[in-house]
Amino acid sequence: MATALRIVLAQLNMRVGDIDGNLQRILDSSVQAKQHLQADLIVFPELSLCGYNAQDLLLRDSMQVRIERALERLCTALPHNLHVLVGYPWLEQGHRYNCCAHVFQGQIQAVYKKQFLPTDTVFYENRYFTPDNQALCIEINQVKIALGICEDVWQPEFIEQACAANAQMIVSLNASPYHLNKQTEREQMLSRQTQKAQMPIIYVNQVGAQDDLIFDGGSCAVDAQGNLRQRAPAFSEELCALELQFTHSTSHVEKTTISPLLSEEASAYQALMLSLRDYVNYNGFKGVLLGLSGGIDSALVLAIAADALGAEQVQAVMMPYHYTAQISQDDAAAQARIMGVDYKTIAIAPMVEAFIETLKPVFAQMPSIANDTTEENLQARCRGNVLMALSNKNGYLVLTTSNKSETAVGYATLYGDMAGGFALLKDLPKCLVYRLARYRNSLSPVIPERVITRAPSAELSPDQKDQDSLPPYDVLDEILRLYVEEDLSAQAIIAKGFKQEMVMRILRLIDINEYKRRQAAVGPRISKRSFGSDRRYPISNLWARGD
Structure with a gap:
């Protein structure tokens, strides 16, 4: 006999530090999901109560107090017959965790703690959080669901855990920053992981912008065969309903709206807006x-x-x-x-x-x-x-x-x-x-x-x-891409056919102007590596530029 599970993906703009406002968005969305979308489960993004990326706000003593109050109100104010997955930070015995709570019938039924903490590009999660090492499955409508938070679902160890626990599907809470073509990268990864796990993955992502970071949404669902079954629109808030059917050995993800992928130009323009x-x-x-x-x-x-x-x-x-x-x-x-x-x-x-x-x-x-x-x-x-x-x-x-x-x-x-x-x-x-x-x-x-x-x-x-003092911009931009975004050495760039004198001059200009970039205004990140939080070079720099 098949079991049905109706899920709402809450792709929302959660504001950093606005705990009361974020809580109200969660409550309002939950009521709408239950009353108008007949949801069994609603899933919110990673750290949705405090917003992402809260940085050193997480270290303030008052953060824990405010999160505790928000969770108390959440439990009392949510529809009792709706399962809710919500992200938040939690301090416990001197360790801070990136958590997901399963709330149902006025109580926190279970808590999952993020296991894999990214430390590359714009991420510094090991500064704020302690990684956990415990998998968690919850059961809704007799369906066993493995919970993950963002980086977890990219890791093969997490997929192995879900399989070992006999999970029937994976739900991932995310605050995944945008860069050009990021949605394609996410979906290719999810397709590989679902085929390895032989179970669907439901992926909920935040939308909105925080300082230099942009969150593009693109929440989606991928079935056990690696096929995309739902994609929410980019750059807009959405509550997306999705229905899944389970038997003892199979799963079926209903195909709903698959919003088209934007071109690079349309994507970048909307991201900047x-x-x-x-x-x-x-x-x-x-x-x-x-x-x-x-x-x-x-x-x-x-x-x-x-x-x-x-x-x-x-x-x-x-x-x-x-x-x-x-x-x-x-x-x-x-x-x-x-x-x-x-x-x-x-x-x-x-x-x-x-x-x-x-x-x-x-x-x-x-x-x-x-x-x-x-x-x-x-x-x-x-x-x-x-x-x-x-x-x-x-x-x-x-x-x-x-x-x-x-x-x-x-x-x-x-x-x-x-x-x-x-x-x-x-x-x-x-x-x-x-x-x-x-x-x-x-x-x-x-x-x-x-x-x-x-x-x-x-x-x-x-x-x-x-052009009196610079190479043509198509040449300059490619040298910059190779050096700044791909981290290639001068010799590796020269080996691609660029003139040695030009390469050495451009790389020298990049290095000696770090002092200017340190004083520049904040600006949106749309590449894999911007001049911002994900590229940290010393101003006084005697590194050999041929390396």
């Missing part, structure tokens, strides 16, 4: 402000900001100097008009010239008095001061516009174009900036065509072009 929206809203900013130069980077930032927040919450400022081309001013004004954002022009020539005049007597005593990057940086810093002054007055968040390629090699000015609170393009190489601009215009044309087709320039000196 979500990241900016959550950062602005959670931190209480009234809106965002950026310098609109007429170039490709600021054009893309403006498009994402207006799409994410609405035109009424976006302000753009053109700050021309002597070297700013008229077409840059025209294109910036045209895009601002198309997107309906507030637009101002503030000339910086009086400020720059006042600085130069003030410094002239001092510069005259120095070995070189010719104009160089000093005067260029003064232009960028005057623009940064204008934006920060406007931000102080109106409470808007300043968005910086430097991309990953520029950030890598130091082509950004400290306290100038790096001034601001959120670096939206921080993890986008220049070639991806162009691809996203083309993608956005394919939806509706908002970025003037010649902004995309013109040779990129900072316009800090006459007829300046990026």
Whole structure:
């Protein structure tokens, strides 16, 4: 005789530190799952009570007190005839665990503690948690379910435990950060693991953004044969119902909605919108402000900001100097008009010239008095001061516009174009900036065509072009990818056909500009390795760059 089990995957945006708010989301979702979706079981993401990644908030004594109170209320307020799996941190005999509670009929029936703690890329779980070594199965409607938390389900030892316990299915609670093509990687892994285990895996993932991390959702179900049977939409909150049928020796996972995988461009664009929206809203900013130069980077930032927040919450400022081309001013004004954002022009020539005049007597005593990057940086810093002054007055968040390629090699000015609170393009190489601009215009044309087709320039000196001092961006971006994301040595990169002199110069620029990146604003991570929490290099660095 077949046994049915109806599960709801609660793909929610759980906010770090908002224990009361997260608790209310859990309670509201549980009522909806029972009353409207007829669920037997609802599953919430990893550490859903405190939010992920809570970092050193977990170390505060008050965290345990607040979690205890939340669990007490959870038990009393949940529908008694609904099984609930919820994640939370727990301190026990001096050890802190990453836990999943099985709550039913007003009580915590069982607690699973995460066994495998990731310590690579953005993860530091061994700083906060102690790994457990005990498997746990629960039984619902006579179906034996093995519980896992995020990294657990990737490990062959966990799958072996589930099989040894004669489990009939696996449920995994996750807070799995996004990077390009991550959903494909997850589903390929789940397909392999289900075929090894010969049982379905239900995978629930968080959605939303926290500082530099983005959680894309994509909660899914994979049957015992490795076939995808459900995929929730990316980047949106969803309660997804799923029905499974079990006999003594077989399982069947009902096929429901399989939301399409997004293209790289669509995925990255939605990820950036979500990241900016959550950062602005959670931190209480009234809106965002950026310098609109007429170039490709600021054009893309403006498009994402207006799409994410609405035109009424976006302000753009053109700050021309002597070297700013008229077409840059025209294109910036045209895009601002198309997107309906507030637009101002503030000339910086009086400020720059006042600085130069003030410094002239001092510069005259120095070995070189010719104009160089000093005067260029003064232009960028005057623009940064204008934006920060406007931000102080109106409470808007300043968005910086430097991309990953520029950030890598130091082509950004400290306290100038790096001034601001959120670096939206921080993890986008220049070639991806162009691809996203083309993608956005394919939806509706908002970025003037010649902004995309013109040779990129900072316009800090006459007829300046990026390619005067840098390799073509397709070449530069590939060298950066190999060195930063793949950790290849200089010799390994040269062996792929790149010129030795160029490689050594680019790698030197990357290494010596670490001090700038340490002072950069936080920005969303969309690659496997960003300039942020998952790449920690010393500033004073004498490492041999040929290794």
